[in-house]
Amino acid sequence: MLVVDDDDVIRQLIAVNLTLEGFQVDTASDGQDCLDRVLDVMPDVITLDVMMPRLDGWMTATRLRNGARTGHIKVVLITARAQEDDKRRGLGIGVDAYLTKPFDPAELIQVVRDLASTARTARSGRNGT
Template sequence: MNALPTRVLVVEDDDVIRELIRLNLELEGFEVFTAVDGQDCLDRAAHIDPHVVTLDVMMPRVDGWTAAERLRADARTRDRPIILVTARTQDEDQRRGERIGVDAYLTKPFDPDVLVDVIRGLVDGSRE
């Protein structure tokens, strides 16, 4: 029996980075959906029902912090793993992510293989 592919919602306002992440994840067999900012993420998340959400922090309209908080507050998405993928490297930023309840924090630039490993680990852990 073939399992359905893992759905990942990639939220990134930089076109190049968003496409890089999308391409790398698709090559690894993930079904990838994209959003251009936090509001786009919130508008799409409940309909896509992603297994994992990757969120940039610094985005227009709704930033990644607020999007993560709203995903956690929504019964439809509260249990979905969230990975922050950001250029913000300060300890306080990582602590803020922990307070919100994000599952992983990757800093840019990042190794796409590490992102794949983190997603697989979170998905495998949530299905046990």
């Protein structure tokens, strides 16, 4: 897991909830930090805030999707932007889930668990196991 949010409190809240559920969690403070770290971490799932300095979640998700080595990573946008246009934009980029703040930690955990399971199944199929 890679948790990306410029708000320290939200980033730690997400990280603690996922850690308590047994996920190995790394964090990044914005989109550029995410892109700088993603190939070292190679997470199954990234939770990604939209409104961040340096590189926002829209551009970060787009770059992840277009990357030869990152296009398969599951991406969950977590944002205060709840308008339908924003959701459509996220789906157009190819994100796997879109949650709005304030979010229900139980819903987040379930979404991440489902996506991580799908990612592991796809990865084992690519490896021939």
